[in-house]
Amino acid sequence: MGAVLAVAATPAPDTVARSVSVQNNDPLIHFHGRWDPAPETWWGSTGFKLHVQDLSSLTLNLGNHTTSPTVQLGVSVNYGPFNTVNVSAGTNEIPLIVSSDETDDAKLPATSVVRINVPGWQDNRLELENIVLNPGAKLLPYTPSDIHFQFIGDSLSAGGQYLPQIVDQAWTFLTPENFKAEHLINAQPGIALSDIDAYGNVHGMSYQYFVTEDTQYYYTDYHNYTTPWNFARDQPPATHVVIHIGANDSGNNPSLTRPQTYLEFLSRLRTLYHTQPFFIFTPWGWPQPDGSISYYYPGQYETIVATRHALGDRNTFLVNTTGWVTLEDVFPGNMHPTVDGHIKIAGLFQEWLENWGLHPLSAWATPA
Ligand SMILES: *[C@@H]1O[C@H](CO)[C@@H](O)[C@H](O)[C@H]1NC(C)=O
Ligand SMILES: *[C@@H]1O[C@H](CO)[C@@H](O)[C@H](O)[C@H]1NC(C)=O
Ligand SMILES: *[C@@H]1O[C@H](CO)[C@@H](O)[C@H](O)[C@H]1NC(C)=O
Ligand SMILES: *[C@@H]1O[C@H](CO)[C@@H](O)[C@H](O)[C@H]1NC(C)=O
Ligand SMILES: *[C@@H]1O[C@H](CO)[C@@H](O)[C@H](O)[C@H]1NC(C)=O
Numbered sequence: 001m002g003a004v005l006a007v008a009a010t011p012a013p014d015t016v017a018r019s020v021s022v023q024n025n026d027p028l029i030h031f032h033g034r035w036d037p038a039p040e041t042w043w044g045s046t047g048f049k050l051h052v053q054d055l056s057s058l059t060l061n062l063g064n065h066t067t068s069p070t071v072q073l074g075v076s077v078n079y080g081p082f083n084t085v086n087v088s089a090g091t092n093e094i095p096l097i098v099s100s101d102e103t104d105d106a107k108l109p110a111t112s113v114v115r116i117n118v119p120g121w122q123d124n125r126l127e128l129e130n131i132v133l134n135p136g137a138k139l140l141p142y143t144p145s146d147i148h149f150q151f152i153g154d155s156l157s158a159g160g161q162y163l164p165q166i167v168d169q170a171w172t173f174l175t176p177e178n179f180k181a182e183h184l185i186n187a188q189p190g191i192a193l194s195d196i197d198a199y200g201n202v203h204g205m206s207y208q209y210f211v212t213e214d215t216q217y218y219y220t221d222y223h224n225y226t227t228p229w230n231f232a233r234d235q236p237p238a239t240h241v242v243i244h245i246g247a248n249d250s251g252n253n254p255s256l257t258r259p260q261t262y263l264e265f266l267s268r269l270r271t272l273y274h275t276q277p278f279f280i281f282t283p284w285g286w287p288q289p290d291g292s293i294s295y296y297y298p299g300q301y302e303t304i305v306a307t308r309h310a311l312g313d314r315n316t317f318l319v320n321t322t323g324w325v326t327l328e329d330v331f332p333g334n335m336h337p338t339v340d341g342h343i344k345i346a347g348l349f350q351e352w353l354e355n356w357g358l359h360p361l362s363a364w365a366t367p368a
Contacts, residue, residue, distance in 0.1 A: 017135035017136070018135055019132050019133065019134065019135055020132065020133040020134070020135065020136075020137050020138070020139075021130055021131075021132050021133075022130060022131040022132070022133065022139060023130055024039055024128045024129060024130055024131075025039075026139065028050075028051075028139040028140070028141060028142070029048050029049075029050065029131070029139075030048060030049040030050070030051075030142035030144065031047075031048045031233075032046065032047060032048065032049070032117075032182065032183070032184060032234075033045055033046025033047060033117070033184060033185075034046050034186075034212050034213070034214070034229060035212075036212050036213070036223075036227065038063070038065065038127055039127070039128055040063075040065055040125050040126065040127045040128075040223075041118045041124060041125060041126045042124070042125075042212055042213045042214045042216075042217070043121075043124070043185070043186055043187075043188075043214040044117075044118060044119050044120050044121045044124055044158055044159070044166055044167040044185065044187070044214075045117050045118075045119065045167045045168075045172075045173065045183060045184070045185035045187075046117060046118055046124070047073075047074075047115065047116045047117030047118060047126075048115075048116055048117075048128075049113065049114070049115045049116075049142045049366075050113070050114045050116075050131070050139065050142065051111065051112075051113050051139070051140040051141060051142040051143075051366050052111065052112050052113075052114065052133060052137050052138065052139055052140065053110065053111050053137065053138040053139075053140055054110065054111075054134075054136050054137050054138065055096070055108050055111075055112040055114070055133060055134065055137050056096070056108060056134045056137070057093065057096070057133065057134040058093070058094045058096060058114060058131065058132075058133060058134075059091060059092065059093045059094065059131070059132040059133075060087060060091075060092045060094060060116075060126075060128065060131060061090070061091055061092075061128075061129040061130050061131070061132065062087060062088065062089050062090060062092060062126060062127055062128065062129060063089060063127030063128070063129050064089045064127070065089075065125055065127040065222065065223075066087070066088060066089040066125055066126055066127045067123045067124065067125045067126075068088070068089065069088060070086040070087060070088050071086070071087055071088070071118060071120070071123060071124060071125060071126055072084055072085075072086055072118070072119060072120055072123075072124075072166070073085045073086070073087055073094075073116055073117065073118060073119075073126070074115075074116070074117050074118075074119045074165060074168040075094055075095075075097075075114070075115070075116050076114070076115040076116075077096050077097060077098050077108070077112060077113070077114055078098050078108070078109070078112055078113055078368035079113065079115075079364060079368060080097070080098045080099050081099070082115075082117075082119075082165060082168045083095075083097055084164070084165055087126070089127070094114075094116070096108060096112075096114070109368065111140065111367075111368060112368055113142070113364070113366055113368040117167075117168070119159065119165055119166035119167045119168040119173075120166050120167075121155075121158045121159075121161075121166065121167070121187070121188055121189055121214065121216075122216045122219075124214075124216075125220075142366050143365040143366045144182050144235075144236050144365060144366075145179075145180055145181045145182050145361060145364065145365045146239070146361065146365065147176070147179050147180070147181035147182070147239055147240065147358070147361065148181060148182040148183075148184070148236055148237065148238050148239045148240070149172075149175065149176045149179075149181055149182070149183050149184065149238065149239070149240050149241075149242060150184045150185075150186075150234075150238035150240070150241045150242065150273075150276075151172040151183070151184070151185045151186070151187060151242045151243075151244075152186050152187070152205060152209060152241070152242070152243045152244075152245060153172065153185075153186075153187040153243065153244040153245050154187060154188060154189060154190065154191050154192075154205075154244075154245055154247055154248050155187070155188075155189030155190060155247075155248075155336060156244060156247060156284075156336065156337070157170060157171070157172045157185065157187035157244050158170065158172075158185075158187035158188060158189050159172075159173070159342070160189060160334070160336040160337075161189055161336075162331055162334065162336050162338075163338075163339055163342070164339075167185055167187065169339050169342055170185075170187075170342050171337075171342045171343075171345035171346040171349060172185045172187060172242075173185065174342060174343060174346035175242075175346045175349055175350065175353075178346060178350050178360055179350070179353075179358070179359075179360040179361060180360060180361040180362075180363065180364050180365075181361070182236070184234060184238060186205075186208075186209055186214075188201055188205070188208065188214055188215050190248055191203075191204060191205050191208065191215060191245075191248055192204040192205070192245075192248040192249040192252055193205050193206055193245045193246060193249055193258070193261055193262060193265060194206060194249050194258070194261045195207045196249075196252060198248045198249075198251075198252050199248060199251075200215070201215040201248075202215060202218045203215060204249075205245055205265070206261060206264070206265045206268075208226075209229075209265075210228065210229055210268075211226035211227060211228060211229055212226065212227045212228070212229045213225075213226045213227065231272050237273075237276075238273060238276060239276055240276060240277055240279065240358070241269065241273055241276050241277070241278050241279065242279045242281070242319075243278065243279065243280055243281065244281035244283075244321075246258060246262075246283060246296060246297055246300075246301075247283065247296065249261075250296035250297060258297060258300055259300050259303050259304050259307070262300075262304050263304060263307055263308070266278065266304070266308060266316065270313065275315070276315070277315050277316070277317060278308075278315065278316040278317065279317050279319050280301055280304060280305055280316060280317065280318055280319065281301075281319045281321050282301045282302075282318065282319065282320050282321050282322060283295055283296050283297065283301075283321070284321040284322070284323075284324045284325040284345075285322075285325070286335040287325060287326055287327040287329070287330050287335060288327070289327070289332070291326075291327055293323075293325075293326070295322075301318060302318060305317070305318040317356065319349070319352055321345075321348075324344075324345060324348050325337060325341060325344075325345065329341030329344055329345075
């Protein structure tokens with residue numbers, strides 16, 4: 001008899017506003033970077049983008065492989081600046097802050113674009129269980145930009161260990177932002193190109209680039225292995241490939257035959273990227289306290305590009321970064337670019353690309 005009363009007191013289901021639960025395999029989530037099947041993130045910059053109608057709240061439910069106690073995220077709403085949000089296993093409401101001077105959630109327009117990534121090169125594991133949106137929200141397709149950069153590098157491309165927002169403040173991240181482009185960044189502090197153990201990286205980039213996991217897999221007890229990366233998952237495929245590597249080969253063993261290692265790496269990349277231009281950075285070097293710059297492998301990057309040309313590959317270009325970075329652009333203790341140094345490098349690379357023939361798009365492909 002009590003049961004009858006209880007039924008009568010329950011509102012009809014149709015009148016209850018229900019939160020919208022988005023499963024972690026929903027095709028309308030635009031994933032980018034290296035996710036494993038769990039799905040968990042590897043490599044700083046990995047994340048996802050959402051295009052949502054009538055958005056007012058966003059919650060991430062995260063699995064217990066999420067970095068403990070917290071993993072740092074970069075969150076941008078409607079192409080505003082990336083803000084840092086620390087999240088943990090369990091339920092996390094994400095503040096939807098459009099501009100950095102707002103303290104409260106702004107009123108969002110009819111449709112919104114939310115971009116989320118893990119900026120860290122370590123402690124960067126996000127295990128996505130599902131996403132919960134406010135009642136009435138509706139996921140729409142996200143249309144990616146026509147320009148899609150792929151960057152490959154070491155600490156000088158990873159934002160180092162030294163920027164508060166890590167890769168989200170690095171030239172590798174700022175360049176795609178400036179061009180209204182998509183980004184893929186595979187950069188690991190201390191990594192060499194040669195497949196050697198360097199500064200805690202058990203493999204070099206000539207191995208690691210082709211697997212799902214970043215080099216921190218080796219320190220992950222439940223996932224101490226690598227799996228081949230399926231490049232067909234990079235959607236859309238990269239349109240421009242940028243490589244800045246060699247500092248940690250130089251730091252480890254100057255006698256390594258780098259042109260050969262580099263040329264083998266480029267040949268393998270060409271099997272994945274048949275027509276995309278390759279941009280080969282010369283080292284900008286290490287600015288010394290007396291104002292001089294210490295360069296490594298002088299002339300070798302020129303040789304690498306000239307060899308590609310001799311092989312018939314005219315679509316490989318030398319980016320001569322000589323003079324781009326001076327003492328005032330780096331932290332004096334470690335010679336890595338500061339936040340302002342990365343902004344300067346992104347500006348110089350943009351100028352270079354514009355001279356080459358690539359120009360920033362006037363608008364993002366998915367309007368907010
Ligand atoms: C982690 O999550 C899995 C799946 O939900 C569960 O089986 C496991 O017990 C959890 N482990 C811990 C340590 O909470
Ligand atoms: C995020 O966590 C890091 C430590 O892991 C801390 O330094 C930083 O201040 C936190 N940032 C925010 C916005 O909570
Ligand atoms: C990489 O190599 C350079 C020297 O070439 C060195 O200064 C730096 O400490 C190395 N390691 C890391 C983690 O950047
Ligand atoms: C990963 O495996 C290697 C041996 O292949 C071992 O030396 C290392 O300690 C393992 N790491 C962890 C975190 O278990
Ligand atoms: C790179 O630029 C520097 C400084 O402008 C110049 O001296 C050098 O010749 C250039 N190298 C190449 C290969 O163009």
